[in-house]
Amino acid sequence: MLKKLSLFGLFIITLTTYGYSQKNNIYTELGGAGYTRTFNYERMLTNNILARAGYGSSRAQVPGDKKIRFMPIGAAYLMGLGDHKFELGGGMTMIQGTLEMRGDYIEDNSIFFGGGYRYQKGTGGFLISVKGYYLFLGKFSAPWAGMSLGWTL
Numbered sequence: 226m227l228k229k230l231s232l233f234g235l236f237i238i239t240l241t242t243y244g245y246s247q248k249n250n251i252y253t254e255l256g257g258a259g260y261t262r263t264f265n266y267e268r269m270l271t272n273n274i275l276a277r278a279g280y281g282s283s284r285a286q287v288p289g290d291k292k293i294r295f296m297p298i299g300a301a302y303l304m305g306l307g308d309h310k311f312e313l314g315g316g317m318t319m320i321q322g323t324l325e326m327r328g329d330y331i332e333d334n335s336i337f338f339g340g341g342y343r344y345q346k347g348t349g350g351f352l353i354s355v356k357g358y359y360l361f362l363g364k365f366s367a368p369w370a371g372m373s374l375g376w377t378l
Contacts, residue, residue, distance in 0.1 A: 252375020258297035293322030
């Protein structure tokens with residue numbers, strides 16, 4: 226199911242961007258939608274709208290699980306002129322494995338909403354962003370933060 230959902234998402238991104246000659250972004254995010262750290266790919270669908278997909282993993286704290294994987298997918302809207310923008314977006318983080326939070330075991334996917342500052346040159350090059358998130362994970366919800374460093378191709 227997870228593979229089919231991921232392939233469908235990539236198919237939709239490819240179809241919607243076929244006519245555009247926009248930029249691709251690759252970056253690593255510490256914290257953020259992937260909880261710990263994730264490697265992400267973004268595609269600018271228009272000058273203001275982007276779609277993202279990422280992957281991250283860490284060691285599980287639950288006996289029997291060796292690894293827990295985080296795969297954030299989402300979209301965002303960029304506001305502002307020039308290289309300095311405000312980003313507002315949301316999405317879902319698919320989780321493979323079991324999270325342990327306050328003694329409870331969670332196997333649900335999470336929903337996230339976030340916004341923050343983004344520096345990205347329109348001609349390509351260095352990309353940095355600092356964002357605040359609000360995560361919904363099963364019966365838990367909490368504010369969270371993330372920082373991204375990467376490159377625009």
